[in-house]
Amino acid sequence: MATEHILALLTAERDKLNKAIEALGGAAKRRGRPPRNPLAIAASAHTPAKAAAPVKRRGRTFTAAQRKAAAERMRQRWAAKKKGEKSSPKKSA
Numbered sequence: 001m002a003t004e005h006i007l008a009l010l011t012a013e014r015d016k017l018n019k020a021i022e023a024l025g026g027a028a029k030r031r032g033r034p035p036r037n038p039l040a041i042a043a044s045a046h047t048p049a050k051a052a053a054p055v056k057r058r059g060r061t062f063t064a065a066q067r068k069a070a071a072e073r074m075r076q077r078w079a080a081k082k083k084g085e086k087s088s089p090k091k092s093a
Helices: 003-025 038-046 064-087
Strands: none
16 A cells, blocks of 8 residues: 555544544534523532432332232222223124
């Protein structure tokens, strides 16, 4: 290969890398819903990493009695639905 050809290939590769670095490093326009509190996000960016741990939210949990009552309600609901299907004939297309 000619030296000029190799040099052209390397220059093209360098340009591609520079464009990729600019695309990743530049401030891209943020799409989507804005953050809830931009001041809190900006403040957390300036604090040390281990200063505040994120708070985990726990989901609501049913007690055993609540689960049992919900299961019974669903059984009754489906029984009523099945009873309604038996009494009404299906329409043919």
